[in-house]
Amino acid sequence: MRIRAWPLLVLLLGTSVEAQPLPRENPVPGGIVIIPLGSDTEPAPVVQYDNQRVLVVSHAGKWQAVVGLPLSLAPGLQAIQVSDREGQQHEFSFTVQPKNYAEQRLTIKDKRMVEPSAEDLARITREQEIIRQLFTTWTDRPLNSLQFSQPARGRISSIFGLRRFFNDEPRQPHSGIDIAGPTGTPVAAPLAGTIVETGEYYFNGKTVFIDHGQGLISMLNHLSRILVRRGAHVNTGEKIGEIGMTGRVTGPHLHWTVSLNNSRVDPALFLPQDAMDNKN
Numbered sequence: 131m132r133i134r135a136w137p138l139l140v141l142l143l144g145t146s147v148e149a150q151p152l153p154r155e156n157p158v159p160g161g162i163v164i165i166p167l168g169s170d171t172e173p174a175p176v177v178q179y180d181n182q183r184v185l186v187v188s189h190a191g192k193w194q195a196v197v198g199l200p201l202s203l204a205p206g207l208q209a210i211q212v213s214d215r216e217g218q219q220h221e222f223s224f225t226v227q228p229k230n231y232a233e234q235r236l237t238i239k240d241k242r243m244v245e246p247s248a249e250d251l252a253r254i255t256r257e258q259e260i261i262r263q264l265f266t267t268w269t270d271r272p273l274n275s276l277q278f279s280q281p282a283r284g285r286i287s288s289i290f291g292l293r294r295f296f297n298d299e300p301r302q303p304h305s306g307i308d309i310a311g312p313t314g315t316p317v318a319a320p321l322a323g324t325i326v327e328t329g330e331y332y333f334n335g336k337t338v339f340i341d342h343g344q345g346l347i348s349m350l351n352h353l354s355r356i357l358v359r360r361g362a363h364v365n366t367g368e369k370i371g372e373i374g375m376t377g378r379v380t381g382p383h384l385h386w387t388v389s390l391n392n393s394r395v396d397p398a399l400f401l402p403q404d405a406m407d408n409k410n
């Protein structure tokens with residue numbers, strides 16, 4: 131019986147390796163472009179965009195560059211630089227389309243979260259530098275899947291890219307999505323990876339960073355509890371913490387940022403389409 135089970139196991143593994151749906155393409159600021167390169171029977175090329183390494187996966191017989199586009203990008207012509215194994219440089223250009231993100235106005239009762247003191251600002255600056263460095267993490271490992279699962283159950287209460295005003299003051303645009311849920315709701319890894327940092331930050335509250343490989347990084351914020359340590363490996367769907375309301379929040383929710391080649395991109399592009407049907 132054991133011997134007979136082997137071909138089935140091999141078949142199942144083979145199927146799961148084949149099924150690696152790419153994220154949905156959306157060539158706008160905060161979106162993703164996917165650029166087919168050479169045959170995947172050759173070694174993977176090294177790709178750069180804006181001096182950052184770019185994620186490359188094999189799909190449909192070709193290497194594909196999966197490029198994150200920063201929210202601050204102006205529409206127009208852009209290019210990636212591709213080095214083949216002989217070290218020859220090639221440029222692949224693409225066009226970024228304009229996108230007008232909606233406004234969102236929020237009222238924050240805790241004034242320190244809108245007008246931080248000088249001391250708080252010093253802490254915020256330190257933390258932003260740590261966070262900025264984490265988003266530039268590059269780990270050279272092949273990705274078996276780019277299909278995320280939603281990290282917590284609940285309604286998508288705030289979508290990506292909203293131009294935000296806190297108490298009528300303009301602030302940074304919303305660089306992730308929010309999933310509303312009661313404090314204590316389990317938060318899971320949206321994709322396998324390594325915990326590269328955990329901490330408690332002024333705006334982001336209790337936070338976990340997961341390095342999924344090749345510059346693809348998840349940041350999960352406002353947790354009430356963190357259940358993983360730096361260096362741990364987590365599988366897709368493995369519990370890493372619980373929803374809370376630490377940091378700058380108007381109620382308990384999970385904020386989830388996805389960073390690709392140091393660009394914050396819309397996490398919804400990595401979720402199955404039906405997962406987004408319950409957004410408000």
Ligand code: ZN
Nearest residue numbers: 306307308385
């Ligand atoms: Zn948020």
